[in-house]
Amino acid sequence: xxxxxxxxxxxxxxxxxxxxxxxxxxxxxxxxxxxxxxxxxxxxxxxxxxxxxxxxxxxxxxxxxxxxxxxxxxxxxxx
Numbered sequence: 691x692x693x694x695x696x697x698x699x700x701x702x703x704x705x706x707x708x709x710x711x712x713x714x715x716x717x718x719x720x721x722x723x724x725x726x727x728x729x730x731x732x733x734x735x736x737x738x739x740x741x742x743x744x745x746x747x748x749x750x751x752x753x754x755x756x757x758x759x760x761x762x763x764x765x766x767x768x769x
Contacts, residue, residue, distance in 0.1 A: 737768075738765065738768035741768055742768060
């Protein structure tokens with residue numbers, strides 16, 4: 691198979707920056723999702739800690755202490 695002179699010439703590669711997600715670089719759209727994520731994390735952590743404190747006050751947390759679950763399993767179940 692022969693390669694002709696026209697096929698051997700290759701166009702030079704040009705680098706271009708392309709924004710896939712945020713083409714106009716609008717920062718407000720990104721900040722909304724960050725605030726939503728931070729708020730969800732804060733509310734879930736606060737509700738888990740309040741539920742654990744309530745169980746501690748009512749002495750029902752003793753059932754968790756004598757069970758075979760780990761501390762991480764308990765925290766994941768509370769959140």
